[in-house]
Amino acid sequence: MQGANSHSDRRLAVLRAIVEDYVSTHEPVGSKALVERHGLGVSPATVRNDMAALEDEGYISQPHTSAGRVPTDKGYRLFVDRLATVRPMTSGEKRAITTFLDGAVDLDDVVHRSVRLLSQLTRQVAVVQYPTLTRSTVRHIELVEVAPTRLLVVLILSTGRVEQRLIETTAPVAVDDLAAMRAWVNAATEGRTIPDAAIGLQHIPASPIAAPVVTTILEALSDERGGQRVAVAGASNLARYGDSFDTAVRPLLEALEEHVVLLTLLGEQAAGDSVTVRIGTEGPVQELAATSVVAAGYGPGADSVAALGVVGPTRMDYSSAMGSVHAVARYLSRILDGN
Structure with missing residues (x-):
């Protein structure tokens, strides 16, 4: 905004008042209303001069059907850039x-x-x-036995997303084997990004349940719905x-x-x-x-x-x-x- 500091500050106050009134009333704003509603500390004639200057500089415009003014995109931009405070939450x-x-x-x-x-x-x-999903990290992977030949894989990501998958095994899974697989999976993935976790899973030791568990987790990791x-x-x-x-x-x-x-x-x-x-x-x-x-x-x-x-x-x-x-x-x- 051009002009001396005092003029610029006052015109910014006038612009702020026009924006606030227009947002509130949905009606073009006139100089008389500004003087009545806002303590601008100047005469209506001065406000009219400021409005004319704001209009010349492209911050406000005059709809054909009204004597009042409305903010332009340029006016809203200046208003937003000069916002002294964003209204805090109560x-x-x-x-x-x-x-x-x-x-x-x-x-x-x-x-x-x-x-x-x-x-x-x-x-x-x-x-x-x-x-x-691709910007997430793995928070934890849980393996749960829900039946002698059925496992539930629960994948928890840093974004709070949770994926669940069921795995059918060819034979019952021993408790020790399940605990070992859970430890290996989390050691390979926890805290890692999706690409790094996928690489880590490739190095899990072979076991009767390794292949279906790794395949299922990789499918869950590659789900791109997010x-x-x-x-x-x-x-x-x-x-x-x-x-x-x-x-x-x-x-x-x-x-x-x-x-x-x-x-x-x-x-x-x-x-x-x-x-x-x-x-x-x-x-x-x-x-x-x-x-x-x-x-x-x-x-x-x-x-x-x-x-x-x-x-x-x-x-x-x-x-x-x-x-x-x-x-x-x-x-x-x-x-x-x-x-």
């Missing part, structure tokens, strides 16, 4: 997230609880990508944007049917505390140029094994969305980390 919201997610029984449950929670917190369409799957919730929230149906809602509803498009929208996310915001035309999908995405990566430790976020028309509450996305990603990472 203690009640934090408790709700913890209670809701800690009650999950497996990875599918975690993902579906997370996506429902995120849509409720933000009142947007929420998208949660399943963890990518990563390309997403869970979606909150499509009904788009009803709040009826006035933007043709430009924003219809294309987004169509995109919800295409998981590849949703994965493209989420993009590659880094783990940690970073939240990515892509506004309007900044996004990778031309048909969704009236849509914004707030996303973050999640995963155990410092790793990002998948992404989650919210998608909606550019007229969204960015501060709240960024806070919610960050909080849910952090809690989800904690669950996957086993903490």
